Amino acid sequence: MNWRKLRTFLLTVLVLCLIPATRYYQIDVPLLQFLKGSHHVDPVSLHLSGEFVESNLGTEQDSDGSVTVRMIAQQYLFVPHCILVPAGVPVHLRITSADAVHSLTFSGTDYAVKVLPGTISEAQLEFSRPGEYKTVCREFCGAGHYAMRSELKVVPREQFPALRAAERGNCAAQ
Numbered sequence: 001m002n003w004r005k006l007r008t009f010l011l012t013v014l015v016l017c018l019i020p021a022t023r024y025y026q027i028d029v030p031l032l033q034f035l036k037g038s039h040h041v042d043p044v045s046l047h048l049s050g051e052f053v054e055s056n057l058g059t060e061q062d063s064d065g066s067v068t069v070r071m072i073a074q075q076y077l078f079v080p081h082c083i084l085v086p087a088g089v090p091v092h093l094r095i096t097s098a099d100a101v102h103s104l105t106f107s108g109t110d111y112a113v114k115v116l117p118g119t120i121s122e123a124q125l126e127f128s129r130p131g132e133y134k135t136v137c138r139e140f141c142g143a144g145h146y147a148m149r150s151e152l153k154v155v156p157r158e159q160f161p162a163l164r165a166a167e168r169g170n171c172a173a174q
């Protein structure tokens with residue numbers, strides 16, 4: 001085998017190895033996020049076990065007064081459909097996708113969170129005043145994309161701890 005053939009052969013092997021590697025590691029996920037490792041989650045079993053089971057979604061009060069919101073984006077809705085958060089406290093958002101790439105935005109704000117299957121996107125949000133925001137998907141994700149919207153309701157800070165779990169997921173009840 002001469003050098004030219006060997007070079008072509010090695011190059012071909014390299015390219016063939018790279019294709020499954022990019023699929024497996026989802027190369028479009030930022031490298032830093034990949035290196036952190038803990039951001040990985042299996043999109044197929046989201047609803048069955050782990051952080052994103054249904055009972056764990058929604059708003060959770062943290063011991064330091066801030067809140068954590070866990071959500072799933074999927075074709076074509078955000079789960080839960082309604083999110084309640086207190087005004088003026090840090091909101092730690094953790095969201096992942098069950099299928100395609102989505103982008104979670106809140107009408108009237110600059111917040112935009114890209115949501116990818118297989119990884120957890122994190123964002124720090126804060127809403128200073130009580131009010132209602134439409135949560136809208138801004139990444140074309142398929143035929144039903146234009147209907148993919150839900151609601152975030154910001155309630156007065158002192159009112160939030162008194163809400164029962166069921167009320168924290170019901171925008172109409174307030």
Ligand SMILES: [Cu+2]
Nearest residue numbers: 137139141145
């Ligand atoms: Cu969409």
